[in-house]
Amino acid sequence: MILLETRALAFGYPGRTVGAGVELSLAAGEVLCLLGPNGSGKTTLFKTLLGLLPARSGRVLLHGDDIARLARDEIARRVALVPQHATAGFPFTVAELVLMGRAPHIGPFRTPGPADHAAAAEAIGLMGIGHLAGRPCTRLSGGERQLALIARALAQGAPLLVLDEPTSSLDFGNQVRVLERIRALKAEGRAIILSTHDPAQAHALADRVALLDGGRIAALGPPETVATAAALERLYGVGVTVERLAGSGSTAVLPRY
Numbered sequence: 001m002i003l004l005e006t007r008a009l010a011f012g013y014p015g016r017t018v019g020a021g022v023e024l025s026l027a028a029g030e031v032l033c034l035l036g037p038n039g040s041g042k043t044t045l046f047k048t049l050l051g052l053l054p055a056r057s058g059r060v061l062l063h064g065d066d067i068a069r070l071a072r073d074e075i076a077r078r079v080a081l082v083p084q085h086a087t088a089g090f091p092f093t094v095a096e097l098v099l100m101g102r103a104p105h106i107g108p109f110r111t112p113g114p115a116d117h118a119a120a121a122e123a124i125g126l127m128g129i130g131h132l133a134g135r136p137c138t139r140l141s142g143g144e145r146q147l148a149l150i151a152r153a154l155a156q157g158a159p160l161l162v163l164d165e166p167t168s169s170l171d172f173g174n175q176v177r178v179l180e181r182i183r184a185l186k187a188e189g190r191a192i193i194l195s196t197h198d199p200a201q202a203h204a205l206a207d208r209v210a211l212l213d214g215g216r217i218a219a220l221g222p223p224e225t226v227a228t229a230a231a232l233e234r235l236y237g238v239g240v241t242v243e244r245l246a247g248s249g250s251t252a253v254l255p256r257y
């Protein structure tokens with residue numbers, strides 16, 4: 001089942017097109033990894049996939065329906081976002097923040113029910129942040145906040161997840177745990193699109209990789225054919241080594257300093 005499709009999508013801000021010609025589709029159980037240099041348009045594209053920015057032209061389809069015609073709550077039942085930066089303005093606790101992920105399932109003027117509390121508690125448990133549940137979000141480290149935002153997206157229970165650099169603030173342990181969580185979501189049949197500045201993650205996890213260069217998809221396909229040393233060198237403008245590690249089966253990707 002195709003959960004996300006873009007057709008001739010151009011995206012950007014009022015008066016400024018950042019990218020164009022984007023043709024993507026994502027099926028249930030698929031992981032797509034988006035690689036691209038700073039400013040290439042990853043966050044802007046993601047905001048457009050969520051309907052937070054209108055398409056400049058072309059279309060975004062969620063489960064076959066044009067996002068421009070879907071109500072906000074309906075979009076949130078179909079797709080969840082883990083934002084790159086979330087400003088913690090009001091000091092909600094982590095438990096409250098994660099429970100907010102349930103909002104699209106709770107009718108207006110109603111309060112969360114036992115199923116909502118259970119989903120939030122499960123998400124907190126899966127992310128290993130039970131010890132932070134009572135802590136205000138304004139008093140978290142960057143990595144702790146990132147884990148809380150992933151938990152909120154899990155609690156939302158959408159079949160499609162969009163994760164904007166979900167491991168950028170995480171230590172090695174939490175990076176691996178988040179990648180394992182993404183694998184588990186894939187095994188459940190969810191579709192995941194994530195951006196990262198670590199191409200090794202694309203090799204470790206993605207069914208397909210898209211290289212975003214100046215707002216255009218320069219290449220799209222399996223990591224071993226798309227995230228090659230030559231392609232990454234072109235993309236980032238520096239020397240890159242890609243090496244399959246004997247024994248572990250994983251692939252190391254290193255810039256040449």
Ligand SMILES: Nc1ncnc2c1ncn2[C@@H]1O[C@H](COP(=O)(O)OP(=O)(O)OP(=O)(O)O)[C@@H](O)[C@H]1O
Binds near residue numbers: 016037041
């Ligand atoms: N609110 C905005 N209005 C106008 N232009 C913007 C706005 N936010 C970002 N841009 C511009 O849009 C382009 C794409 O930015 P975007 O944040 O999508 O890049 P990115 O690939 O996510 O980068 P990074 O890897 O640094 O997070 C950049 O040139 C940026 O300066």
